Structure formats: C-alpha cells, structure tokens
Amino acid sequence: xxxxxxxxxxxxxxxxxxxxxxxxxxxxxxxxxxxxxxxxxxxxxxxxxxxxxxxxxxxxxxxxxxxxxxxxxxxxxxxxxxxxxxxxxxxxxxxxxxxxxxxxxxx
Amino acid sequence: xxxxxxxxxxxxxxxxxxxxxxxxxxxxxxxxxxxxxxxxxxxxxxxxxxxxxxxxxxxxxxxxxxxxxxxxxxxxxxxxxxxxxxxxxxxxxxxxxxxxxxxxxxxxxxxxxxxxxxxxxxxxxxxxxxxxxxxxxxxxxxxxxxxxxxxxxxxxxxxxxxxxxxx
Amino acid sequence: xxxxxxxxxxxxxxxxxxxxxxxxxxxxxxxxxxxxxxxxxxxxxxxxxxxxxxxxxxxxxxxxxxxxxxxxxxxxxxxxxxxxxxxxxxxxxxxxxxxxxxxxxxxxxxxxxxxxxxxxxxxxxxxxxxxxxxxxxxxxxxxxxxxxxxxxxxxxxxxxxxxxxxxxxxxxxxxxxxxxxxxxxxxxxxxxxxxxxxxxxxxxxxxxxxxxxxxxxxxxxxxxxxxxxxxxxxxxxxxxxxxxxxxxxxxxxxxxxxxxxxxxxxxxxxxxxxxxxxxxxxxxxxxxxxxxxxxxxxxxxxxxxxxxxxxxxxxxxxxxxxxxxxxxxxxxxxxxxxxxxxxxxxxxxxxxxxxxxxxxxxxxxxx
Numbered sequence: 001x002x003x004x005x006x007x008x009x010x011x012x013x014x015x016x017x018x019x020x021x022x023x024x025x026x027x028x029x030x031x032x033x034x035x036x037x038x039x040x041x042x043x044x045x046x047x048x049x050x051x052x053x054x055x056x057x058x059x060x061x062x063x064x065x066x067x068x069x070x071x072x073x074x075x076x077x078x079x080x081x082x083x084x085x086x087x088x089x090x091x092x093x094x095x096x097x098x099x100x101x102x103x104x105x106x107x
Numbered sequence: 108x109x110x111x112x113x114x115x116x117x118x119x120x121x122x123x124x125x126x127x128x129x130x131x132x133x134x135x136x137x138x139x140x141x142x143x144x145x146x147x148x149x150x151x152x153x154x155x156x157x158x159x160x161x162x163x164x165x166x167x168x169x170x171x172x173x174x175x176x177x178x179x180x181x182x183x184x185x186x187x188x189x190x191x192x193x194x195x196x197x198x199x200x201x202x203x204x205x206x207x208x209x210x211x212x213x214x215x216x217x218x219x220x221x222x223x224x225x226x227x228x229x230x231x232x233x234x235x236x237x238x239x240x241x242x243x244x245x246x247x248x249x250x251x252x253x254x255x256x257x258x259x260x261x262x263x264x265x266x267x268x269x270x271x272x273x274x
Numbered sequence: 275x276x277x278x279x280x281x282x283x284x285x286x287x288x289x290x291x292x293x294x295x296x297x298x299x300x301x302x303x304x305x306x307x308x309x310x311x312x313x314x315x316x317x318x319x320x321x322x323x324x325x326x327x328x329x330x331x332x333x334x335x336x337x338x339x340x341x342x343x344x345x346x347x348x349x350x351x352x353x354x355x356x357x358x359x360x361x362x363x364x365x366x367x368x369x370x371x372x373x374x375x376x377x378x379x380x381x382x383x384x385x386x387x388x389x390x391x392x393x394x395x396x397x398x399x400x401x402x403x404x405x406x407x408x409x410x411x412x413x414x415x416x417x418x419x420x421x422x423x424x425x426x427x428x429x430x431x432x433x434x435x436x437x438x439x440x441x442x443x444x445x446x447x448x449x450x451x452x453x454x455x456x457x458x459x460x461x462x463x464x465x466x467x468x469x470x471x472x473x474x475x476x477x478x479x480x481x482x483x484x485x486x487x488x489x490x491x492x493x494x495x496x497x498x499x500x501x502x503x504x505x506x507x508x509x510x511x512x513x514x515x516x517x518x519x520x521x522x523x524x525x526x527x528x529x530x531x532x533x534x535x536x537x538x539x540x541x542x543x544x545x546x547x548x549x550x551x552x553x554x555x556x557x558x559x560x561x562x563x564x565x566x567x568x569x570x571x572x573x574x575x576x577x578x579x580x581x582x583x584x585x586x587x588x589x590x591x592x593x594x595x596x597x598x599x600x601x602x603x604x605x606x607x608x609x610x611x612x613x614x615x616x617x618x619x620x621x622x623x624x625x626x627x628x629x630x631x632x633x634x635x636x637x638x639x640x641x
Binding site for chain 3: 063
C-alpha cells in the first residue's frame with residue numbers, strides 16, 4: 001500500500017500517476033518510481049515463478065543486485081523491476097509457469 | 108555489558124533510577140529526564156540546552172549530566188536528541204496530576220485535548236491521558252513535542268502514546 | 275578514450291564527499307553511479323544522525339544528502355548516472371556502460387572506489403518467498419518509494435539497521451510484530467531499541483526464524499528460541515502472522531572492482547568480511563586507486579563521509595592540488611573526527627579493525 005502521509009517525508013510527492021499493465025491488468029503507478037514499487041503498492045508481491053519448480057519469487061535486495069524481481073517488460077525479458085522506472089502504458093508480464101521459457105525447460 | 112536495555116530494549120528500574128531527577132526537584136517544576144545510558148559518541152543535547160544545564164564534555168562518549176538546578180524543563184533538548192531519549196516531566200502542579208512531554212514522530216499528530224492511551228517503555232497501556240499541548244516548529248525538524256497529563260506517580264513510567272482514533 | 279583526473283565510482287555519501295573535497299581543491303572529478311539517482315543509501319536514512327556538531331549530528335541523513343549534492347554541483351564535480359563500471363585495471367583504465375547502451379573507456383589519473391556494501395541473507399525454509407526481503411529493500415520501499423510492502427512485518431536482526439528500519443516501518447504506518455535476534459543481546463543502540471519497545475514492538479533476543487510459509491507470498495513465520503549454540507530449542511516455537519519479513523543480518527563490502535584491478539584484500543569479520551586493504555590515506559595496494567566508505571568496511575554514513583573526504587584530499591594531493599603540510603592538516607582533521615566516531619562500546623571494535631587494515635595497508639602500500 002502507498003504511504004500518503006508520512007511524519008518525516010510529508011505528503012507531497014513528485015511525479016503524476018500513470019497506468020501500467022501487469023499481465024494485461026491496469027495498475028496505477030507514479031512516474032519516476034521503479035516498476036517493483038508500483039506492483040508492491042498494488043499488493044502484488046509475487047513477480048514471477050521459477051522455470052523448473054514454479055516457485056513464486058519477488059523483490060529481495062531492492063537495489064538491482066539479486067535479480068529475483070525480473071519480469072518481461074515491453075517484450076524484453078529479465079528486466080530488473082526494482083531499478084527500472086515505469087513509463088505510461090508499460091506492458092509487464094510475469095515470467096515462468098506457462099511462459100515460453102518454462103515450456104523449453106520442460107521439453 | 109549485559110543490561111536490561113541491551114537484552115530487551117527497555118530500561119530496568121535500576122538503570123532508570125540513576126537517570127531520574129530527585130523527587131524534590133521534580134516537585135518544584137518541569138525537569139528533563141535524559142534516558143541516555145550507553146557510551147555512544149554523541150552530544151547535540153549539550154549545545155541544545157539554552158540554560159547550559161547539560162554537560163557531556165570530552166570524550167563525547169560520556170553520558171550527559173543534567174544540572175537539576177540549572178534545568179528549567181523548557182524541552183529545547185527533546186527534539187535535538189537523535190535517540191529521542193529525552194523527556195520533560197512536571198510534578199509541581201497542585202493535586203494529583205503531572206505532565207510528561209515527549210518527542211513524537213508519527214502521523215497523524217494528536218491534537219490538544221484529545222484523549223489518548225498512555226504507554227510505558229514496553230509499549231504496554233497504562234491508562235488514558237489527555238493531550239495538553241502539541242508543539243510543532245520548523246527548528247525541531249519534524250520531531251513534534253507532545254505533552255500529556257497523567258497522574259504524578261506515572262510521570263516516569265509513561266513514555267509514549269497511542270491514538271484512540273479509528274484508523 | 276576520455277581522460278579524467280579523478281574518477282569516483284559510486285555517488286553515495288563516501289563518493290560524493292570524496293568528489294566534493296577533490297573538486298574543491300581544483301581537481302577534475304567525474305563520479306560514476308549505476309543508479310538513475312545519486313545518494314547511495316543516504317537518502318533512505320530519514321532519522322537524525324549521532325555524533326557531534328562537526329559530524330552534523332542531529333541532521334537527517336537525506337538532508338545531508340541534499341547538501342552533498344549541492345556542494346558537488348558548486349565545486350564543479352560531474353556526476354554521471356546510469357553508468358556501470360564493469361571493468362577496471364591497475365593502470366587506472368575503466369570500462370563504463372552508459373544508459374545500458376554505450377560502452378566507453380576512461381583513463382583516470384586516480385580512482386576512488388566507493389561502491390558500498392551489499393546486504394547479507396540468512397536462509398531458512400521459505401526465505402525465497404515473495405515478501406521476504408532485505409531490510410535495505412524494505413527501507414528503499416518505505417522511505418524512497420513510499421510503499422509499505424505489508425501491514426505486518428517481522429524483522430530479523432537487532433543491529434542498528436534492523437532497529438532503525440523497524441522504527442521507520444512504524445512511521446510508514448506498518449506494524450512490526452517482533453524483532454528477532456539470535457544473539458543473547460540486542461546488537462544496536464539501546465535508544466533505537468527503546469523507541470520501538472515503547473511502541474509495543476517486542477525485541478526477542480535469543481530467537482530466530484525457523485521457517486516462513488505462504489502460498490504466493492509470505493503469510494506467516496515460525497519463530498523459535500535458540501540456545502547458546504544458536505540451535506533451536508524444541509517446544510519454543512511460536513507462529514506469527516506477517517506479510518513481510520525484513521532481513522537485517524549484516525553488510526558485506528562490495529569489493530569486486532577492487533579485486534578486479536588487483537588490490538590486496540584481507541578478511542575482517544568485524545567490518546563485514548573481505549575488503550581491500552588501504553593505508554592511512556585510503557590508498558589500496560594499487561598505486562593511485564583509493565577506497566572509501568562501506569567498501570573499506572561496513573560502518574555507517576558518518577564514517578563513510580569522512581573516509582570519502584580523506585580519499586578525495588589524498589588523491590588531490592598526489593595530483594599537486596594541495597601541498598604536503600596543508601594536506602597533512604586536512605587529513606589529520608578527518609582522522610580526528612573519524613577516531614571520535616569510532617569510540618565507546620560500539621565503536622571501539624571498529625576502530626581496532628580499521629587499525630589492523632591500515633597496518634596491513636602500510637605493508638603493501640602502493641606508492
């Protein structure tokens with residue numbers, strides 16, 4: 001959830017709200033924030049599934065080092081969502097479980 | 108060194124007792140209680156005091172010493188302590204009631220005359236209290252000072268509040 | 275190939291401080307940072323810092339960050355964001371990728387590595403569930419992006435990071451169900467513990483997490499008491515309902531670039547593990563390559579800024595921008611301030627650890 005009033009940071013935030021798409025569904029996002037922040041704010045902590053055992057994964061390090069948060073963004077796979085900023089209309093798709101990578105692994 | 112504070116996060120009665128002002132001084136007017144018990148290099152309280160009542164000296168790991176007579180209980184030190192470890196208590200009013208002034212950095216701030224829950228150092232509720240005053244100043248840098256009215260016997264037990272509003 | 279006098283890798287508190295000092299003395303300074311915003315971990319520190327006036331005690335971390343950025347702009351240091359340093363050589367060439375697209379080589383006269391540290395992890399069944407994340411990740415979410423990952427969080431680790439992030443979770447409107455600490459005592463400052471204790475957060479020394487569970491994300495965890503060998507005591511398990519677990523179990527210096535260019539390293543457990551050895555001027559075993567901040571030992575923002583200043587002055591001195599006696603005075607002032615920070619029950623061990631590094635550094639000194 002989003003913290004609208006913060007005792008130290010105040011209530012003003014820069015950047016207007018835009019819409020990004022997660023697996024086809026619209027998700028509100030603030031311009032300038034990373035994709036992962038918008039998804040976590042919307043309650044979506046599970047960002048992908050592992051290819052072989054279909055285990056759920058999400059943000060772990062939050063600063064672009066561990067790659068647990070990767071998703072397919074505008075067709076490009078393995079994008080680190082914790083350090084990639086949203087753009088209006090961005091298309092985000094979960095990886096693993098039903099994706100082409102999973103199918104290739106199962107063959 | 109093993110202390111109640113380092114084992115649990117709250118001071119034992121004994122650890123607190125050496126930081127408390129004398130009962131005589133507490134009856135005379137507001138006085139600061141500096142609940143700083145570890146040798147951390149830190150001394151903003153020393154320069155914060157307008158009456159020169161707090162001494163840390165050198166090295167700055169020394170614990171602050173409060174001059175009871177010089178302290179006016181003005182509370183200027185409260186928002187300056189990075190550890191939010193200073194409170195001002197007042198047991199000088201006639202009757203049973205005293206006050207506790209504490210640093211508060213949460214949203215929303217309480218309002219004057221609001222009734223809140225009074226909490227001890229473990230966050231346990233110790234009854235309810237009326238908020239007498241809330242002070243917000245730019246120089247405090249987002250640390251508000253909240254004064255609540257409680258019975259005198261609780262002024263050194265209550266160190267936090269919880270709002271009773273519907274969230 | 276671009277030639278720059280001083281290249282600083284990392285625009286956190288150490289890197290920015292180094293850049294400001296060197297640029298102020300007249301050196302040409304370029305700061306490279308892989309992120310799209312500068313500041314490293316500094317802007318997430320919304321609490322007031324300790325120390326004395328000369329350490330800017332009482333000022334919130336992010337305000338110090340804004341000041342540093344303003345000083346960097348004023349002194350003419352250039353900050354290049356979205357720039358990843360992927361290679362570095364002892365002859366002080368660097369390979370940089372800009373904006374993920376353009377690859378460039380830079381030849382530096384002096385390099386200051388200020389790449390910081392990374393968070394450690396602790397593995398328990400369920401640690402890879404969504405919602406289990408580093409305490410730094412939680413701090414990034416709540417203080418930078420203003421997103422609260424879950425209503426209820428369990429914090430693992432009672433060092434200053436765990437205690438501070440717990441307080442900041444409360445400030446963000448969250449609940450902290452407990453802080454568990456495997457050691458018998460709280461690791462961080464008593465005043466940090468006291469703040470959350472009086473908010474009702476139980477700090478459980480001698481406890482750890484046995485497992486986390488949940489379907490698509492973490493929904494709960496089992497905490498358990500441990501004995502003096504850190505082994506779980508059967509029968510003391512307790513289940514807690516949480517939507518997030520913040521793991522605050524220490525930091526390890528990010529020393530890859532130092533290793534790549536051949537810096538001699540040493541293992542210093544008290545400061546996070548393997549790190550590049552440096553002398554009293556923050557110079558590594560490779561001539562002209564310096565380190566500053568958490569890369570040289572995980573401590574705190576205050577010491578990071580001082581080490582940055584030291585490295586900046588030292589590098590500028592070698593380039594002739596400040597002469598011997600004046601430089602010595604400036605460096606001594608930094609050491610005095612750093613020594614003050616590294617005192618007391620919490621700081622003394624760090625001071626000794628740092629001393630052991632500098633002693634090694636003198637032996638392998640690059641000069």
